[in-house]
Amino acid sequence: MGFMDKIREMGGGVSPELLQNGILARGEVLNIQQTGMQVSHGEITNTRQVCDVLLAVYMDNTPEFQATVHQGIPVLLLQQMASGNAVVAVRVDPNDHSKVAIDFDSEVPTVTLAAGQANVGSAAQLLETGTPVRAVIIATEALGVKSSKSGEDMYAFQVTILCDGQAPYQTQMGNPVPDNAKPLLFPGANLPAKADLTQKDHVAIDWAAAVEEFSHTKA
Numbered sequence: 001m002g003f004m005d006k007i008r009e010m011g012g013g014v015s016p017e018l019l020q021n022g023i024l025a026r027g028e029v030l031n032i033q034q035t036g037m038q039v040s041h042g043e044i045t046n047t048r049q050v051c052d053v054l055l056a057v058y059m060d061n062t063p064e065f066q067a068t069v070h071q072g073i074p075v076l077l078l079q080q081m082a083s084g085n086a087v088v089a090v091r092v093d094p095n096d097h098s099k100v101a102i103d104f105d106s107e108v109p110t111v112t113l114a115a116g117q118a119n120v121g122s123a124a125q126l127l128e129t130g131t132p133v134r135a136v137i138i139a140t141e142a143l144g145v146k147s148s149k150s151g152e153d154m155y156a157f158q159v160t161i162l163c164d165g166q167a168p169y170q171t172q173m174g175n176p177v178p179d180n181a182k183p184l185l186f187p188g189a190n191l192p193a194k195a196d197l198t199q200k201d202h203v204a205i206d207w208a209a210a211v212e213e214f215s216h217t218k219a
Helices: 003-010 016-021 075-081 122-129 179-184 207-218
Strands: 023-039 048-058 065-074 087-093 096-102 131-146 153-162 169-177 190-195 203-205
Touching: 016 087, 016 096, 023 065, 023 075, 023 096, 048 075, 048 087, 048 096, 065 075, 065 096, 122 190, 122 203, 131 169, 131 203, 153 190, 153 203, 169 179, 169 203, 179 207, 190 207
Parallel strands: none
Antiparallel strands: 023 048, 023 087, 048 065, 087 096, 131 153, 131 190, 153 169, 190 203
């Protein structure tokens, strides 16, 4: 690293080469710490607060990893970045995944999860071996990633689980959702599912059965 590179890094600057040639990926902000250094170029819209940002980074077909970036953050975005659910586009050096920079000029990409990543593939297994239940949707959120098994968009769910002989309970889980089932993603939707009752967050919605039920109801 040359002298000018060190000066740029201290001021929260980013390597132009990394922004130009780095692989576009998805970064979830886990923590952000202000360093006390501010870089200003006149108007507040051009003012940046230098921060250390801890990210969970998702690249196509690559296991999730964490990286810390030392970068100037536009002051108008600080509150959003510290909200606890901020997601940003990042650039990753293909030869060194420790070199990551936030790319404020790019849209956050949708990426395909790596095969074998936690909870990937568990939905199919649950549908084969789980206990039949009903899952009543409380809330859903698109995760911006795709299942490596099915290629379907992954969603986070908050649901109430209803099962004969068991007390109702609420849980959160992630499930892939086929395109033809997305109209069923509304609060109050009561959907067929399978669950591992020994692990409350192990729930898989049976989308084929749900779509069939919905179609029959509307017929």
